Amino acid sequence: MAEPVIKVEDLNINRNGKQVIEGATFRVERGNYMGVVGPNGGGKTTLLQSILGIIPHESGKIEILGTPIDKFSQWSKIAWVSQNSISFDEKFPISVRELVGLGRINRRNLARPLKSKDWDKVDEMLDFMGIKDLEQRRIGHLSGGQKQRVFVAKALVRDPEILILDEPVTGVDAEAHERFYMKLSDLNTDRGTTIMIVSHDLASVFCRMSHIMSVNRKVYTSPIRPDNDPNEVLQKAYGDHFHFVFHEHICEGVFEDV
Template sequence: MDAVTFEKVRVELDGRLVLEDISFRVGQGAFLGVIGPNGAGKTTLLRAMLGLVPTSGGSIRVLGRAPGLHGAEAHMIGYVPQRETIARTFPATVADVVMMGRLCCMGRGRILRRHDWEEVHRGLELVGIEHLADRPIGRLSGGEVRRALLAQALCSGTRLLVLDEPTVGLDLPSELEFYSLLRRLQRELALTVVCVSHDLLALAGQASELICINRVMHVHGDPQHVVHSHALREAYSCEFDFLAGEIAHHDRAGGAA
């Protein structure tokens, strides 16, 4: 069974067509990167996958069910939203924030047990910030916040991890470190990962497959195929040169940007 299936999905928001005729499948254990220019509908695609926006056509299956209808199994889907900072005054520790991720596997009003806290600390250990468990969440650096949110998404028996621009605002070493951690966790926990990023090159180096969208699907395949495809240039309406692992960006008029 595929982890995620989109069949001719169409999404309209406030009367505007944001996604049209989007079809793709993500196998169990795959790492799918979602790329596209600003306003292409990448975040909407993730939100549709999570049942946060309604579709106006087509069908979506996530771990065998329609989005938002996972009930007691909602904990199998972990979500790391696009979030650069957290209010400095939010009155909770890192461990408390990670514990929020376990609420969906607990009955309402159930007293937290030692096992819940053990799972929280296991999650923090997985992402390498166990020493920050008792620190107020608002006092973490940008990179530490991403790790805490990742631990929150992973502490409840997660099988599918969905990330929206998880490295935005991070410097290059922190970005590479985060993706390296993500790949390690994917292997160790046998996760299926779906990750949106504006950073085409960074994602191409991590994902096992890429899709490029700009309202419609432009290309889907392995990263090498996608980054060299003509469809990518069409989606971004510009030309790319990939040189020695770096990307040079040219507009249609030919000037380097």
């Protein structure tokens, strides 16, 4: 069994007097590419924010890279891109390259100027995400898909071991959607980055990812394999009435290079 980078045991989370997550127990292993699915309001974002230490949990255990969350300090090893990232003030005077460079700033030493090695990493991630040609553009002048790739590049300049994304392709066009998922697949395959991504696109989850997590107060996880019935885990989140038709041709021609 691979090393878990995230380990959760009997996690309970309450928000405003309502139990949002109940008794969650799961592990995310190093190198997993996990799609997080479930109905709106089911607790997906709350669960991820608790793993990130953004919101507290009522009871249970969370370990990150083998360390209990209350003792964990290596937050630079985890990158987070929220669904609101692209809601950026269009008038804010900052270029793509400058914004990505902010990801290299150590919060313990905010005044430290970036060094040449920092800008080398910025250039590397701009190239990797396919946005080097946009580096001098103002962030407010980009499309939704371009903005999301910029914010992922900003997250990646720290060389995180874990990347967590919350509905990162909401509101982007189909071509940008596919390009974005291709880059994430490259990141997982080529760099070994562990990825958790909230998505409502079940086809992308089952065609591209290694594992699925369904969340609707309860949390269930499963590897994605040809011999697995996807509805077993999906119905636990969406209900017995839900039926996802998955066949061998669903991925063909959908994810070609664009």
